[in-house]
Amino acid sequence: MSNADVTGQARNALPSVPYFSGLDATSLEAVAQAAVRREYKKDEVVSLRGEPCSGLYVVEKGWFKAVRISPEGREQALRFVGPGEVFNEVGVFAGTSNPATVVALERGSVWLIHEDTMLQLLDGHPRLVRSVVEDLARRVLHLASLVEDLSLRTVEARLARLLLERADEAALNRRRWATQAEMAARLGTVLEVLNRALHRLVDEGLIEVERHQIRILDRKGLRAKAMIE
Amino acid sequence: MSNADVTGQARNALPSVPYFSGLDATSLEAVAQAAVRREYKKDEVVSLRGEPCSGLYVVEKGWFKAVRISPEGREQALRFVGPGEVFNEVGVFAGTSNPATVVALERGSVWLIHEDTMLQLLDGHPRLVRSVVEDLARRVLHLASLVEDLSLRTVEARLARLLLERADEAALNRRRWATQAEMAARLGTVLEVLNRALHRLVDEGLIEVERHQIRILDRKGLRAKAMIE
DNA sequence: GGCCGCGTTTGACAAAAGTCGAAGACACCT
């Protein structure tokens, strides 16, 4: 594929990304010119924590996770990122190395934009500034809740919260990669503990677990477990 | 004290705050006009988590802590804030309610700036934008490390890290309000657990605890405990 | 169909963290 084709693809894909929605045609073109496409297979590492900042990533296709890993190999997921979302912003805007290790959960692709491009773009693009600032503020909010969860709630309560939060209607459809091990990493615990917590909720009749979905039977009961308020 | 006097004070104090260092005279004047001064006694609540966003706070004097509190009353400190620093930015820039409860650790004072003032200021002030964006990115970084700590490290390892991080030279001077209970809240545990961890480090000859300072005897040993790398 | 691999489930156990109750030490106030 020629260079021009790739830029054309970028020109096509980027405007629909919420992050860049406020950009004028000229700037979008500049970003599209500067964007590089990358593809990843399941479990491939996109960026490694501590490495020199590689730039801003925009997800085109597939899902990715950002994690911190302990010396012993335990994993804490910081976030999961899907199509249209952006990651590694923190490294770019704090001017530091990559803030987390990012791994592909399935086959997927991203656009990589060099940090200088982003930093320059910040001047004179008020709508982009708003996007960036709001995005960062929301990330702080999300991490603060994660801290609160880890520090003040049991695994069971965290699980109940997760289920309530992510279940539209009465059921939560699990993606192919959303195994119990991934859920455990998200909640900051291990597979076995999560599994037991899940079954305790089943035994109490609050949820029902099936092949690729979890059904919520008793929202009120879950809320009590979640220790909301 | 008259209104003019108060504004004069603000005009005097704000330019030395790093956050506002990039602002031109006209904008600084606008901020000074809009700033309200507040005083707090020890343990007074400055802003309450979940309440409508009260604006951006700039610390003039004293120390404050931002915390999340569980229904049972356990406390997780998110950060400690001192003179020249800013808090509640996240509520302002995410457009949400107050992200955390903030309490005065000692007698102190702040300047309160209404959120609209800040949001308007963002347009056309590139240096302020840089400050804000970098500040938020650093806050994300800090919380990510806190998450990593809580999830992947024992209390003892967290304590060792805290000591290494905050001990300039070989000693760490504790402020009057830095009791073991506050340290415990910072590390996400309770008084007794922290106390025991502290004494384990003493017994192993890594540190020495005195009235208002902690002396580090063996940096290398501490680093091993901290599980760095 | 039978084998293989991944994800799930289970039990027994170990370790870390949290709770309760109480006593000691110290700093500050009168």
Next chain:
DNA sequence: AGGTGTCTTCGACTTTTGTCAAACGCGGCC
């Protein structure tokens, strides 16, 4: 100097979480 309240220290105990090892189930592949 004595008393009071906060901060610190300690012991015994409970609960929660993590580890290890093994079996099970289901789907895809030869």
